[in-house]
Amino acid sequence: MPLLELAGITKDYRLGKTFVHALRGLDLTIEQGEIVALMGPSGSGKSTLMHILGALDTPTSGMAAFDGQSLQQLSENQLVTLRGRKVGFVFQTFNLVPTLSAQKNVELPMIFLGVPKRKRAARAKELLTKVGLADRIRHKPNELSGGERQRVAIARALANNPEIILADEPTGNLDTETGGTILELLRRLSVDDGKTVVLVTHDPEAVRIAGRVIRLRDGRTVEEKANA
Amino acid sequence: MLRDFLVLAGSSILHRKIRSWLTVIGVFIGITAVVALISVGLGLERTIDDEVAKVFGVDTFVLAPRGSFGPARSSEGSNQYALDLEWLRTLDGVQTAAAVRQRTAFVQGQPGPEGRLAQGFLPVMGLSPELITSFSSFVGSLEVEPGGRLFQEADSVVAVLGREVATRLRVDVGQTIVIAGDADKPEITFTVVGILATADDERPQQGFTSGMPASATTIYIPYGTMESLWGPAQDVLVTLVRTAPGRDVDEVANRAQAELRARGSRVTAITYSDISSAIGTVTSTVSAFLAGIAGISLLVGGVGVMNTMFTSVLERTKEIGIMKAVGAKNSHILSIFVIESGMMGLVGGIVGTLLGLGLSAVASAIIGRMFDVRIAVVASPVLITATLGGSFLLGAVAGLWPARRASKLPVVDALRYE
Incomplete structure (x- = not known):
């Protein structure tokens, strides 16, 4: 059974007075453990698709299923719990909470799931060590470099041991070298830990680690090819 | 989880030190005024009570012409x-x-x-x-x-x-x-x-x-x-x-x-307790009136908290989006913001109570010197507890509306907010 299955997805929203048809009948299947790169010009619906994949938003019509469970049937709170447990997000702008230390940022998803304090702290330290930030645990985001912030974000995405990592332009704000380490980290999550990784990206380097590349245009899939 | 929310709310308050303090000042000015006025009122009440007891003696009563004392004062007779x-x-x-x-x-x-x-x-x-x-x-x-x-x-x-x-x-x-x-x-x-x-x-x-x-x-x-x-x-x-x-x-x-x-x-018997309750009615009406006026500044403080919280919600829109993306329910966001505003109220309450009690001691001393009496300084535990509880509540209630708005922000919009 595929991890994620989308069929005939449409998404309309209103921007001021005009209706935007962000997705127009999109089909997509994502298997457990693969790395998928989503590409396309801006306005092609990449971000909207990401939001639907991560249960941040619901489609206007069509069928979306996560692990065999239809997203349309879930209440808002159930969607929250689903993304808390099964989805980890990595954003282009890192999106760390500026007032909290690296460790607290990583703990955040566990706090909302009610994980006990001691277990949470241990897990956060383990994850920060895993992404190479063992010595940055108490630093606030503004005391960290861009690459370090993105690694904190990856550690946070892994906090609740999710099935899938959704990364929206994870290297967009980083130089090539730092971007490279981030991509390597994501690749290892798939290879070593069997995580599913979906990358929205323009970065040709990012495409290289993907097992499959999907191109979007005007809210539809226009090309799908397997990377060698 | 409550403790974690306290930590989250606290770190956000500390992050915005100046604005938080200004908000707290708005609250504690009101609390100071209310506490000081009520304390002075209570002190006066007790002093008058003691004086009445001294003159009257608790074993004595007065027979006055009927209708000359009490609420039903009549001119007839x-x-x-x-x-x-x-x-x-x-x-x-x-x-x-x-x-x-x-x-x-x-x-x-x-x-x-x-x-x-x-x-x-x-x-x-x-x-x-x-x-x-x-x-x-x-x-x-x-x-x-x-x-x-x-x-x-x-x-x-x-x-x-x-x-x-x-x-x-x-x-x-x-x-x-x-x-x-x-x-x-x-x-x-x-x-x-x-x-x-x-x-x-x-x-x-x-x-x-x-x-x-x-x-x-x-x-x-x-x-x-x-x-x-x-x-x-x-x-x-x-x-x-x-x-x-x-x-x-x-x-x-x-x-x-x-x-x-x-x-x-045609007589009315008036005892010590009649007199002190009559005086008590007057003094507590006066202190309630004064406290009511002071309460207006408390209201202003509450509006200040609300204003700060609205600003806070606005500038933390993205943060709210992040928290929701990583698994925060609406109720979690609501709690964090209400706790945050409640904490500002509570800190204002603590500072205000201390300052208010100090002020009332000073005021009692000055009034006492003016009228050459020793005015009792009353630090009523009920007043202090009620003030601290009330100030937390004031903050929480003032933060409720902004917090509800924060919790209802759609995730996708909040994340996109710059």
Whole structure:
């Protein structure tokens, strides 16, 4: 059974007075453990698709299923719990909470799931060590470099041991070298830990680690090819 | 989870130190004012209470003309009443009683230089000697000029004069005056035994109850002698009754009132507790009024908290989006923001309570010096608890609306917010 299955997805929203048809009948299947790169010009619906994949938003019509469970049937709170447990997000702008230390940022998803304090702290330290930030645990985001912030974000995405990592332009704000380490980290999550990784990206380097590349245009899939 | 939310809220407050402090200042000014005013009010209330107890004694009650005390104050009826003082003294539970009756009488003094007698219609007051011996705290400082004295229980045809009256009647201590009573009674000649000293500050010497002014224009004679001039008392102004040790003052007072009324005395019994509750009503109304005014500044503080929270929600829109993306439910966001505003309220409450208590101590000292009394400084535990709880609530309620808005932000929009 595929991890994620989308069929005939449409998404309309209103921007001021005009209706935007962000997705127009999109089909997509994502298997457990693969790395998928989503590409396309801006306005092609990449971000909207990401939001639907991560249960941040619901489609206007069509069928979306996560692990065999239809997203349309879930209440808002159930969607929250689903993304808390099964989805980890990595954003282009890192999106760390500026007032909290690296460790607290990583703990955040566990706090909302009610994980006990001691277990949470241990897990956060383990994850920060895993992404190479063992010595940055108490630093606030503004005391960290861009690459370090993105690694904190990856550690946070892994906090609740999710099935899938959704990364929206994870290297967009980083130089090539730092971007490279981030991509390597994501690749290892798939290879070593069997995580599913979906990358929205323009970065040709990012495409290289993907097992499959999907191109979007005007809210539809226009090309799908397997990377060698 | 609550503790984690406290930490999250706290870190956000600390992150915005200046704005948080300004908000807290807005709250604590109001709290300071409210706490200070209520504390001073409570202190005054207790002080007045103590003073009343000191003058009145908890074992004493007053018989005043009916309708002259309490909420149903009526203008009808005379301010004098009939009384059988001897009977009252025999009532069960009564230890001593003293009364004051008053008449206006034709009085003759001594002749002037041309041989004309000084005479005129003057107020004559009959005082029970017990008033001086047993109820001195009520009478205040009745003092006579050197060479004179106040009358004693054995005296009957003696008089004590106010200074002005003595001058008008041209009499001195040792001389006599003649007072005419009812037409069917004989005139009586009184020996003047004392002349009241005029108070230094020109203020009339006055006892606690308004019925007994130590006036310079009045002639004072023994209560018993009044009967020889005017018959049984129909003209009593006030009666003081002391109950026997261990007796319930309110019970005796109620019984005395009922029985006296049955015997035709139009009286109202007033006890210590009646007076202090009457004064208490006034002082607590005044302090509630003042606290209400101070409450307005509290309201302004609350609006300040709300304003800060709205700004906070706006600038943390993205943060809210992040928290929701990583698994925060609407209720979580709501809690975090309400706790945050509640904490600002609580800190304002703590600072405000401390400052308010300090201020009230200073104010009490100043008022005390102005009026030459020791004003009790009251730090009421109820007031403090209520203030701290109330200030948290104020903050929380003020933050509720912004917090609801924060919690209802759609994730996708919040994440996109820059």
